[in-house]
Amino acid sequence: MDYKVLADLIFPDAKEISYYEEKYPARNLPEGAYVTRFAPSPTGFIHVGGLFGGIIDKKLAKQTGGKFILRIEDTDQKREIENGIFQIVNGLKGFEVIPDEGAISEDEESGEYGPYKQSERKDIYQAYAKSLIQKGLAYPCFCSPEELEEIRGKQEQAKVRPGYYGVWAKCRNIPLEEKIKRIQNGEKYVIRLKSAGREDRRVEHKDCIKGKIEFPENDQDAIIIKGDGLPPYHFAHPVDDHLMRVTHVIRGDEWLPSLPLHLELFRALEFKLPKFAHTATIMKDDDGNKRKISKRKDPEAAVSYYHEQGILAESVTEYLLNVANSNFEPWRRGNPDKSVDEFDFQLNKMNVSGAVFDMVKLLDVSKTIISKLSAEEIYNKTLEWANYYDEELKKLLEDNREYGIRVLNIERGNVKPRKDIAKWIDVKDIIIYMYDDKFAGNTEYEFQKVNDKEEISNIVNTYMEKYFDLADSKEEWFNKIKDLAEELGYSREVKAYKQEPEKFKGHVGDVSTVLRVVVTGRSNTPDLYEIMQVLGKDSIKERINLFFK
RNA sequence: GGCCCGUUGGUCAAGGGGUUAAGACACCGCCCUUUCACGGCGGAAUCAUGGGUUCGAAUCCCGUACGGGUCACCA
Secondary structure, eight states: OOHHHHHHHHOTTOOOHHHHHHHSOOOOOOTTOOEEEEOOOSSSSOBHHHHHHHHHHHHHHHHHTOEEEEOBOOOOTTTOOTTHHHHHHHHHHTTTOOOSEEEEETTEEESSSOOOBGGGOHHHHHHHHHHHHHTTSEEEEOOOHHHHHHHHHHHHHTTOOOSSBGGGOGGGGSOHHHHHHHHHTTOOOEEEEOOOOOTTSEEEEEETTTEEEEEEOOOBOOEEEOTTSOOOHHHHHHHHHHHTTOSEEEEEGGGGGGHHHHHHHHHHTTOOOOEEEEEOOOEEEETTEEEEOOTTTOGGGBTHHHHHHTOOHHHHHHHHHHHHOTTHHHHHHHOTTSOGGGSOOOGGGSOSSOOBOOHHHHHHHHHHHHHTSOHHHHHHHHHHHHHHHOHHHHHHHHHTHHHHHHHHTTTOSSSSOOOOOSSGGGHHHHHGGGSHHHHTTOOOOOOOSOOOHHHHHHHHHHIIIIIOOTTSOHHHHHHHHHHHHHHTTOBSSHHHHHHOGGGOSOBHHHHHHHHHHHHHSOSOOSOHHHHHHHHOHHHHHHHHHHHHO
16 A cells, blocks of 8 residues: 555545646746745735835836736635735735736736635645655644644643654654544544654755855644645745746745745755745834834834825835835935836845834935925825815815915925925825915914014004015015015114124014914915915905904 | 844944945034025944954954744644
8 A cells, every 4th residue: 555545535636736837837038037926815904014025026026027926825714804805906006016917806816827816726735735645745644733732732841842743743653554544534634744854954045135044954744734625824835936936935034934844845845946035024113122013003014004194105115115225215316217117126135134114214205205296296196195084185175276286386396395295194284274264263373583463563564555566576575575674673684683683673584474474374384475476465465354353 | 942033323224354434314503594394514423242363353253142033724
């Protein structure tokens, strides 16, 4: 009796593996092309760490003329959530991480190397598991969870490594006949690898990011087919990446400890080894301590956060790209208008240890990107955001598109555009005082140095009577403010005041601040001349009346 | 605890035997300036630690400390 009988008994319907080898032939791609894959489980929203990996996968495939695959790792059906695939696909799409092949929606996919949902690849995994059983490299294990628990307890007591290996691998040496009998009797079982590894031997591995690493060999008889007939990650990974002809496995470095197992599996299955790149985890500063950024504690860990805040996907991408390859930033400075696609990304430039996620820096990237946008683009994007998150803002913008654009165009489009918007959620506060209806209820005025009501009215009234004219150019306008200042006993220039403060009540800036505050309610705003131009005569007069009411 | 990986300013980091140890964000100061931003100039601030190798160490080797990851019929 040989292993074939056992293999046929366990997987009677499995195809020969040669069938799959032919069905999924080597890809016809240019020399040096990367085939990468992002393989999340449909357990919820995408995590920034996942996005980070996805961006790298996509970038590398694109810049080498390769393929980027989206594979769904749904072999753990307990953890799956409804709409999981939709969330992944949609989440990635928002960041332009669009796969060349793989899952498209809950039940659609594209590409010749599918299915791309692991739950639909059961037959394939079983065929390969069968081949291992046939070669005597895998066997059925009848241990129940309780027995496994018991073994672990003993191991803890004996202070030895936990796991299913060596003498602890009870089912490994059950005679073939007995195995067959027990299966025929309907006993439950899983399939385990019969590890050929030894803990006292070392395996070497050259990682694209981490460089040379050494481990003890794997000697665990890991499960390759679970009780439900599906494989765990460790077995799905070699089978899928081999059959999908993946050249570069890029994944988080939390996988490093199981690499010896994967290496053994690739060898046992006689697969060509892909290149591995283990990326460092994105961390979070938690009161001076570093820890893995977490879905539970950190809202910014969820990709949906950026949509909610109105942070441009582009900003997140550029920030993350810079974390991945820190030479991105100098490149961007040198090539401010080039597409990210032109940046030459290098795996080996990635840092080996985890970077702390820096929201302040991300927001700075975002400000710079937004500062290059036209008022119209900002208008459109803000409105799009407001559509989801801010009814009031949406209405404000929609009611008068032209006015909205004029407001957003203040101090924009010139050589040194404003850099004051980092996220769309900020926009409302920046523009709201430009809307008469909203300003009508204003009661707070942030006056600075000149606070006396009589003096304020003196400045405002004199201005309106003698100097107010919207037809003025900016220069004329400002000269008039200076004339006004002088007339009322303020210096025309700030410098003059600073040199001899006792000679003046204040300086031209104090005067313009009064006008600014009466018109806008605020002491800090963009250029007052432009604001007045946009508001127009009636609005300005109305605002002045409002102040004196 | 075992196994693996790491440690350059507050953060991201360049640098791989000889450097005044880049740059960016943040911070501080000055300048520009009608306010705020922007921009310009400048400043403070880093090689975890102890040994070795070497004429010379951030860089190579060993130890220590600290940080992180991982030890499932999860991925």
